[in-house]
Amino acid sequence: MADRHRVVIxxxxxxxxxxxxxxxxxxVEITLLDRCNYHLFQPLLYQVATGSLSPANIAAPLxxxxxxxxxxxxxxxxxxxxxxxxxxVILSDGAVSYDTLVVATGATHQYFGHDEWEEFAPGLKTxxxxxxxxxxxxxxxxxxxxxxxxxxLKAWMTFVIVGGGPTGAELAGALxxxxxxxxxxxxxxxxxSQSQIILVEGADRALPSYPPKLxxxxxKMLVKLGVVVRTGAMVTNIQAESVTIKQGDRTESIPxxxxxxxxxxxxxxxxxxxxxxxxATLDNAGRVVVNPDLTIPGHPEIFVIGxxxxxxxxxxxxxxxxxxxxIQQGAYVGKLIQARLRNKQLPPFxxxxxxxxxxxGRGAAVADLNWLQISGWPAWLIWVFIHLLYIIEFQNRLxxxxxxxxxxxxxDRSARLITGKNPLPLDL
Amino acid sequence: MADRHRVVIxxxxxxxxxxxxxxxxxxVEITLLDRCNYHLFQPLLYQVATGSLSPANIAAPLxxxxxxxxxxxxxxxxxxxxxxxxxxVILSDGAVSYDTLVVATGATHQYFGHDEWEEFAPGLKTxxxxxxxxxxxxxxxxxxxxxxxxxxLKAWMTFVIVGGGPTGAELAGALxxxxxxxxxxxxxxxxxSQSQIILVEGADRALPSYPPKLxxxxxKMLVKLGVVVRTGAMVTNIQAESVTIKQGDRTESIPxxxxxxxxxxxxxxxxxxxxxxxxATLDNAGRVVVNPDLTIPGHPEIFVIGxxxxxxxxxxxxxxxxxxxxIQQGAYVGKLIQARLRNKQLPPFxxxxxxxxxxxGRGAAVADLNWLQISGWPAWLIWVFIHLLYIIEFQNRLxxxxxxxxxxxxxDRSARLITGKNPLPLDL
Numbered sequence: 077m078a079d080r081h082r083v084v085i086x087x088x089x090x091x092x093x094x095x096x097x098x099x100x101x102x103x104v105e106i107t108l109l110d111r112c113n114y115h116l117f118q119p120l121l122y123q124v125a126t127g128s129l130s131p132a133n134i135a136a137p138l139x140x141x142x143x144x145x146x147x148x149x150x151x152x153x154x155x156x157x158x159x160x161x162x163x164x165v166i167l168s169d170g171a172v173s174y175d176t177l178v179v180a181t182g183a184t185h186q187y188f189g190h191d192e193w194e195e196f197a198p199g200l201k202t203x204x205x206x207x208x209x210x211x212x213x214x215x216x217x218x219x220x221x222x223x224x225x226x227x228x229l230k231a232w233m234t235f236v237i238v239g240g241g242p243t244g245a246e247l248a249g250a251l252x253x254x255x256x257x258x259x260x261x262x263x264x265x266x267x268x269s270q271s272q273i274i275l276v277e278g279a280d281r282a283l284p285s286y287p288p289k290l291x292x293x294x295x296k297m298l299v300k301l302g303v304v305v306r307t308g309a310m311v312t313n314i315q316a317e318s319v320t321i322k323q324g325d326r327t328e329s330i331p332x333x334x335x336x337x338x339x340x341x342x343x344x345x346x347x348x349x350x351x352x353x354x355x356a357t358l359d360n361a362g363r364v365v366v367n368p369d370l371t372i373p374g375h376p377e378i379f380v381i382g383x384x385x386x387x388x389x390x391x392x393x394x395x396x397x398x399x400x401x402x403i404q405q406g407a408y409v410g411k412l413i414q415a416r417l418r419n420k421q422l423p424p425f426x427x428x429x430x431x432x433x434x435x436x437g438r439g440a441a442v443a444d445l446n447w448l449q450i451s452g453w454p455a456w457l458i459w460v461f462i463h464l465l466y467i468i469e470f471q472n473r474l475x476x477x478x479x480x481x482x483x484x485x486x487x488d489r490s491a492r493l494i495t496g497k498n499p500l501p502l503d504l
Numbered sequence: 505m506a507d508r509h510r511v512v513i514x515x516x517x518x519x520x521x522x523x524x525x526x527x528x529x530x531x532v533e534i535t536l537l538d539r540c541n542y543h544l545f546q547p548l549l550y551q552v553a554t555g556s557l558s559p560a561n562i563a564a565p566l567x568x569x570x571x572x573x574x575x576x577x578x579x580x581x582x583x584x585x586x587x588x589x590x591x592x593v594i595l596s597d598g599a600v601s602y603d604t605l606v607v608a609t610g611a612t613h614q615y616f617g618h619d620e621w622e623e624f625a626p627g628l629k630t631x632x633x634x635x636x637x638x639x640x641x642x643x644x645x646x647x648x649x650x651x652x653x654x655x656x657l658k659a660w661m662t663f664v665i666v667g668g669g670p671t672g673a674e675l676a677g678a679l680x681x682x683x684x685x686x687x688x689x690x691x692x693x694x695x696x697s698q699s700q701i702i703l704v705e706g707a708d709r710a711l712p713s714y715p716p717k718l719x720x721x722x723x724k725m726l727v728k729l730g731v732v733v734r735t736g737a738m739v740t741n742i743q744a745e746s747v748t749i750k751q752g753d754r755t756e757s758i759p760x761x762x763x764x765x766x767x768x769x770x771x772x773x774x775x776x777x778x779x780x781x782x783x784a785t786l787d788n789a790g791r792v793v794v795n796p797d798l799t800i801p802g803h804p805e806i807f808v809i810g811x812x813x814x815x816x817x818x819x820x821x822x823x824x825x826x827x828x829x830x831i832q833q834g835a836y837v838g839k840l841i842q843a844r845l846r847n848k849q850l851p852p853f854x855x856x857x858x859x860x861x862x863x864x865g866r867g868a869a870v871a872d873l874n875w876l877q878i879s880g881w882p883a884w885l886i887w888v889f890i891h892l893l894y895i896i897e898f899q900n901r902l903x904x905x906x907x908x909x910x911x912x913x914x915x916d917r918s919a920r921l922i923t924g925k926n927p928l929p930l931d932l
Contacts, residue, residue: 112921112922113642113646113920113921113922114920114921114922130558130559130560130561130919131558131921131923132558132918132919132920132921133558135921136918137690137918137920137921139687139690139691140690140916140918140920143689143690144689149692151650152643152646152922153650170650203921203923204923204924207923214541215580218541218580222579222581222598259567261571261572262565262567262568262571263567264577265577469918471907471910471914471916471918472918474906474910475903475906475907478902478903478906479899479903482899482902486899488568488899490560490564490565490568490897490899490900491558491560492541492542492560492565492568493540493541493542493559493560493563493565493631494540494541494542494580495559495631495632495635496632496924
């Protein structure tokens, strides 16, 4: 055991876990390191933020996932530095040596140099982000119920979502349902269906990464849920009680107390460390430009995969920051490590694009399967099926299915808790 | 509507909600005020703290519960003062006037004058308490996995629960299961079943409010789960790395990093305000001594119910701080308010003791139904049935049942997330 090849994997997301699984029967000693003790199914995080699911439904303890994989150990720790020269990962409280390193620490959101916006426009990357966002949305309705001033009331009942990609569109759709259905009988002084939900997107259509036909289908679904879609619009300022939008030459300030941030991805800071310590090249978003085999130049022992990697060899542009590339890259790295142990090589990584899915509310979704583009009910059923399939842990599949069925029938979102320190003072 | 009798109910727990429900068809205008936006089913809070259930499973949004009760409105606010002379409740941001006031703000835990213990020995009254306790328990095992020093390792794997009432016994039982079953394959360097779990109780037996026969049955169940039950033992000090226990003349310091507090109840601070503003009498635990009709002397318009009330007219001592008295008192107050509106009176409140139940792990519980005292499997089935019956919201019943069935079969606790700011630094 002592002289086994040591693989250290940073990050227990889709990429890191996929690499770990692929190495299950390999003669290696794996250390999977993460700051969280669970794997998070990020594609459903917006459902926690909008009260449909509980955090535990979309998170599975890493130790439990890997309980049966004897060559893997889990370390709950934060990697603060990579000492590439000595092949060591420096933790906040110790160090781990590696023979092969897989960096899969993903990305977070960024505010394009306006970090001061974060306070007013929370993003959605972690469980804590999701419960805080849920609290803000619910508190806005609570505040509205007690507000007498008409202008202030309107600001509480106006929700602006910045970014019209899948996360933004899904958030907007869920908010539309909350306002029109879930909360419809809950208040006495306000009518939640009078809420204004505005989705702001810089490109000329929502879901710009989808074919135009599906963007248009998504737009129609959003409008049906009462969402105003503003395309070609840039956010130029966010303050406690307003957001400023520039559309062409026109600048407009929208009074709102709730801005949700679904734009701007910034790669994990470990990219910058790899750049400094191992000479890796970063792109604009801080992603590490990788070789065709997902290593970094000059360091065949360091792989970078998932949202942190910029792999442009196939299409000339980086792969999208979703689960599929990360999963496939993790599996590729697992295979390559084993091939190398047998002194073999593999052809370069090749991404197989299975397609993209986004859901816009109950029974409504768009699916781009490359060979088939559909929207509405059939797309939604595919979405449900795929997401249940990929959720790790059988119990969670059952729980999620039950809650979705319940939501579908009753519109009732039961995980509507305001927890933690109130993210917003009710300063009326 | 404007001249309807105004009932203000402080607290959306068992008592407040029961009173609200009883008034459903009464010609009154109810304002239910709570700091949380949900009703919490506290008897199952320990299952959140030990990773079996998610917070949303045992919490139902107050607005949703009361969506159909048109004469009730919910106010998310904190009552900071009661102006009894002018019949007004002062909020942190406003005021509400009442004709009848029902105070049902319950109790929290206390440290018998040692507030400095709270940092090291968290209690269990809120959702936030439960998720923080869950995090501490899981982090202790994580820290143990990385600890090389044998003495320190032992301290991480020693869990001390202070208080051998139902909450303490249930926590200890669940911890025993976690250590012996749930985590058994999760770690590589430690064996969780080597954990020491110590339940400390001041009385001469665990569950002192139960008949001795059931205490003995509970003790046996705890021992089977690897719990050491120390009775006649007082905690005299709690520090970051140890707890000091006095048993008879013997004082002992037990090295431990995880102390859970399940002792010492302190009534809500509104009791003290009622004492100052309305001349109410308080008992040692800060509870308000109430009249036979649950009002306070000199103020027939102010009712105090549930954990905050000391009602000793029936048995000579206060009713236990559990759900049943609160529910029955809430219903009584609801009926009395309606009787008064018709210029009628009611006989004094009478508590009907349906019995007590506590569960000690999988398939093991004790039930004191007064006419019948049982333990083991049959008691556990009664426990499951009763708890599912009293959980508000049908969806939660299904979800809880499914998760219990899963837990029963697999020992797997899926809600094992460490969330929020790590309650404990991993300072190894």
